[in-house]
Amino acid sequence: MIGVPYVWLLLFFVVPFLIVFKISFSWMQPIQPGYAPLFAWVEETQRFVATLNLSNYQVLLQDSLYLSTFLYSVKVAAISTVLCLLVGYPMAYAIARCGPSTRNLFLMLIILPFWTSFLLRVYAWVGLLKTNGVINNTLLALGIIDQPLTLLYTDFAVYIGIVYSYLPFMILPLFSNLEKHDLTLLEAASDLGASPMKAFFKVTLPLSMPGIVAGCLLVFIPAVGEFVIPSLLGRTDQLMIGTVLSAQFFSARNWPVASAVAIVLLLLLLLPILLFQRYQRRELEAAKR
């Protein structure tokens, strides 16, 4: 009974990754299941033959498309994460300093959009950013611009999309950290002559580092592999890795190369994922005390 979740996660979470790892070393095969077996019994020689194919990884190294896609994905995720922090920190700070009842109201307002469809919220930005979209129409009507701006299908649109969709994931860990701060420390700092600005940078900011790290990881890790946002809002001449992986899988039907892309992406994100797990463990241990 107690082992059920364990077995479930082993079978449906760990084993799949081993299979992806295995298939990333196979040859592509046009017939079902789409990849050749690694080990085969060869009738003529009466022997097991193992065919290890490294060419899927060679493709990733040699084709500059993959390298630039990886770099671009990391860049987009990093910039979006920083923007998300800049938007989310003041909001989390303001909520943490509210009275208890307004605090709950604001928290609910932050979480509410998260419960509505992620896909539809990204789609809402298409209507806002389009050439004849709401933003351009408003700016034109106000006479601020005379030519519609190109907003959709740009890096900017992807940043907006990611910040918009992942903002609650940034705010919640920041809030739960900022809420616990001992405000007498700030009083002490000001008694000792520190300006509010200085007190913030010397006291509040260092104390909130765990929240910052957690929020950034919660945004950065999934953003690197993001697929929906770049395909609705992003550039068409520069793809993100999630889009390339899906294209290899669904359009090119090259499962071994898609698996190799997934493995490299996973390795790239391994360190951030481990960091996040360490944070999560500490949070739960702190809650116990």
Place this chain on the structure above:
Amino acid sequence: MNNRRWFRNGMLGLGLAFLYIPILSMMVFSFNNSRLVTVWDAENSPTLRWYVRLLENDQLLGAAWISVQIAAMTATGAVILGTIAGLVLARFGPFRGRAFLSAMTTAPLVMPEVITGIAMLLLFVSLEQLTGWPEGRGMLTITIAHITFAMAYVTVVVQSRLAGFDDALEEAALDLGAKPATVFFRITLPLIVPALVSGWLLAFTLSWDDVVISQFVSGPGSSTLPMEIFSRVRRGVSPDINALATILVLIVATGVVLSTLYMKHEEKRRLREEQMARSGN
């Protein structure tokens, strides 16, 4: 002093505007008569024509029904598995493989969906080759995949709820001779009911909302609502999707407000009961 307060509240207001303007704009334009979607047709608007067209669209309605079924099964499965995992992690102390279980339950929280999707699909393909099960892909495989990532969230919710209580109550019951099963059903379960409710709702939403993983593990005839929406919006904006979004937002907003009120009520009742128990002593 007041300046800082203004700055703080101003940033919060701007942030909330940023969160809500896109949703509100979608809702407003769902009543727009024009086919151009974002150009307001003042003469013939507001209109309900997109809502009528939506209700006539059997494909979308069918997909919505499939999504509801999958989400309900996912939420139930994820709550059962996630509760057990959360209990084991919070109450069983150190045991062999604990770190591994804890790692397995937090990894899906941040794992990019494309990776999870490809991994699940390749698992189902390999399983089918080896054992003949599952035969093809459809609602069953989508549900299994959804349970796997949703249970991670439930585990975290249950675990942090349990971390908020010390195990003195459970130990007292055990000392008084209650069987472990009795302790679980009489003490632990009632304590974590709010976590189970919010875990169920969270898992339902995650499943209802998912498009990437579903796309990998679905089969013919098992398109979920997000998959249908995604294939439509990739072709550009369409006014009936605005209408759909409005309906969904209203349902969700009502649900969230009601469940928040319910939780507050329960929490108050619990505090009152605890106080009464204390003063009774």
